[in-house]
Amino acid sequence: MQLRPNQRTKLDDTDDKQFYAYPRFVTHVDEGFIQQLTDLYRERLQPNTRILDMMSSWVSHLPEEIEFSHVEGHGLNAEELARNPQLDNYFVQNLNENPQLPLADADFDAVLNCVSVQYLQYPEAIFSEILRILKPGGVAIISFSNRMFFQKAIQVWRDSSEGARVDLVKGYFNSSVGFTPPEVIIRQSDVPNFFQWLGVPVGDPFYAAIAYRK
Ligand SMILES: C[S@@+](CC[C@H](N)C(=O)[O-])C[C@H]1O[C@@H](n2cnc3c(N)ncnc32)[C@H](O)[C@@H]1O
Numbered sequence: 001m002q003l004r005p006n007q008r009t010k011l012d013d014t015d016d017k018q019f020y021a022y023p024r025f026v027t028h029v030d031e032g033f034i035q036q037l038t039d040l041y042r043e044r045l046q047p048n049t050r051i052l053d054m055m056s057s058w059v060s061h062l063p064e065e066i067e068f069s070h071v072e073g074h075g076l077n078a079e080e081l082a083r084n085p086q087l088d089n090y091f092v093q094n095l096n097e098n099p100q101l102p103l104a105d106a107d108f109d110a111v112l113n114c115v116s117v118q119y120l121q122y123p124e125a126i127f128s129e130i131l132r133i134l135k136p137g138g139v140a141i142i143s144f145s146n147r148m149f150f151q152k153a154i155q156v157w158r159d160s161s162e163g164a165r166v167d168l169v170k171g172y173f174n175s176s177v178g179f180t181p182p183e184v185i186i187r188q189s190d191v192p193n194f195f196q197w198l199g200v201p202v203g204d205p206f207y208a209a210i211a212y213r214k
Contacts, residue, residue, distance in 0.1 A: 001124070001171035007156035008121040016094050016119070019152060020076035025058055025083070028115050029145050032203040036187060037061050037114060037143050040208055044139055049109035052133065055116035056090070058083040072103070099125035103133045111140045117169060118144065118153040124175040131176045134213040140179070142169055143208040162205065169209040179211040 012019065027034065042063040045051065049068055053060045056073045057080040073090035075081050081090040091102065099122050111130045120126050130140050146162055157165060166184055173182040189202035196202055 001175045003123070003154075003156060007154060009155045010119075010121070010152055011158075012151035016096055016152065017076055019149070023058070023077050023079040023083075025080070027059065028057075028147060030204045033145055033206050034061055036206045037208070038063050040141065040143070040185065041112070042066070044141060044210065045110050050107060052103065052108045052111045053087070054111060054113045054130075055095070055119070056081060056084065056087070056114075060084055060086040060112070061114060062086050072108075074101075095126055096121045099129060101129045101133055105132055106135045106138075108133050109135055109138045111138070113140075113142045115144055115147070117142050117172070118148050118157040118165075121154055123172045127172045127179075128176045131178050131213055136213050138213045139210060140173070140212075141208060141210050142172075143206070144169070145204040145206065147204065162207070166207055166209065169207075173209065173211045178214055180214055182209045182211040184209050 038061050041061065045066060047066050047068065050070045051068050052072045052074065054074045056075045060071065060073070062071065070088050071086055073081050073084055073087035074093060075090065076092060076094060078092050081087060111134060117123065134140065144165065150158060156168065160168060166186065170182045170184065173179045185208040187206040189205065191200050191202045
């Protein structure tokens with residue numbers, strides 16, 4: 001899969017660094033989503049392993065009771081990353097400017113990307129980098145919901161249904177030879193549509209695509 005040039009466009013195509021210049025000490029999804037993500041990490045991540053949290057911020061959502069040997073953070077805002085208590089080290093890099101990660105081959109047991117994949121304009125290049133830095137058997141966990149900074153998400157994401165976004169992320173994995181077939185976890189609200197129309201609040205839907213380096 002290769003995106004077409006128009007599918008990579010953002011409504012706001014000013015430098016992403018400007019958009020993230022001021023720190024946002026907020027959570028981008030609700031408690032239910034974060035709980036599901038932390039549970040998934042608890043299930044898939046092992047103690048004493050090396051983790052990269054890509055496109056991170058002041059929170060990584062990692063289970064607090066698990067001791068990792070190293071957690072590397074990456075993002076666009078140094079102040080947010082400096083405040084993240086789960087990171088051992090971090091670096092700032094605009095992946096839409098330079099997709100090449102300054103990290104060694106086969107050095108990580110897990111690469112995580114939470115609620116950010118929609119901002120990648122060259123996802124094929126980034127997923128090939130994720131594959132490169134993963135150890136054989138290492139896992140990539142890409143999670144997302146239906147919220148986004150609309151003006152910074154790429155066209156194909158903005159204009160896709162939630163189901164089509166799942167297929168898109170699977171396609172990103174499949175664009176690099178060397179990942180296992182991606183597994184998908186979907187947890188949508190069980191509040192019936194009728195009650196949603198009446199305004200009964202529904203939680204953020206949870207989507208995760210998971211693949212391992214063969
Ligand atoms: C919605 S926040 C999610 C932050 C964090 N993963 C979390 O769970 O709260 C989106 C993140 O994507 C990152 N990001 C957006 N555009 C980027 C780009 N062009 N290059 C690198 N990172 C980018 C920013 O660091 C920002 O913190």
